[in-house]
Amino acid sequence: MKRELYDKLVSYIIENQNKFYRLAYSYVKNQDDALDVVQNAVCKALEHYEDLKNEDAMKTWVYKIVLNESYTLLKTKKRIILSEDNSYWEIPYEETGFEIHDDLYSRINQMESDLQNIIKLRYFEELTLGEIAQVLKMNINTVKTKLYRGLHALKISVEQEAGV
Template identity: 40%
Template sequence: MKLLSLVERKKEKKIKQYIVDNKEALYRFAYTYVHNEDDALDIVHDAICKSLTNINTLKDTDSIKPWIYRIVANCAIDNIRKNKKYVISSDDLEVDDLMGYDKYEDIDLQRALDQLPEKYRTIIVLRYFEDMKIGDIAQILGENENTIKTRLYNALAKLKISISE
């Protein structure tokens, strides 16, 4: 067992508090990738483990949110690659009702989001469902802010066309 320095212990405490305060949002974000409750829970678990074992990679405790969302995104992508599956079942959609998570009121919006390529869907979810700033989204996805803005506008245009059809 590795002993943590005082700075790392403070970081660990802040990370744990952030995770406890935002566990539902982290789950929803993971769920947008895999559309499966069990896989989303596994992803969040893996992300929590990775974040706690890699505390030293967090440079500033003010940037915990984008740091941990990036870990969740990377774990989700790893999970998809590992399992080679991306399936939506009707049972998974009913779980949202039971657990009290945000749910899509408009089934057309849900279908339109599902049809978007992952790079667009992730930006839409982070911006409008998780209420993140463009700068934070850029940091999470490791992209330039202007690239994120362009993808956001393209995604909104695709959603508009998809929903109006």
């Protein structure tokens, strides 16, 4: 039975590799790093697959690993700044890519970690709030609050987004 779960995990990873790549890329901003992140994430996921309890948890579990590996790489390359209390990180202005556009996508990439993660998972990867809560190990209400805070910071009206 374990074997079956393992195989499903492998399939899931292979089928969704593009999504993981894009998510990683949105953090690390270049191809080589994004490839490294995905490779590391796959490695970790397969190595620790026994931590995976059941198939239902698979999706959020893998996303969590991808985010962690992205973060790890940024930390390793010192491309992020930790907040004073270590509760979140930010990508400094200079690191956000060659060209800074003042478009929404760029601004999302400049947000602090929690807000950025939530916005991306919600709108780019289309996870449900419940799934996001699992990925980020947060209470779902916290997720909602931060989501709205994030949208507010991006100056997107919450009413508009509620219709999304």
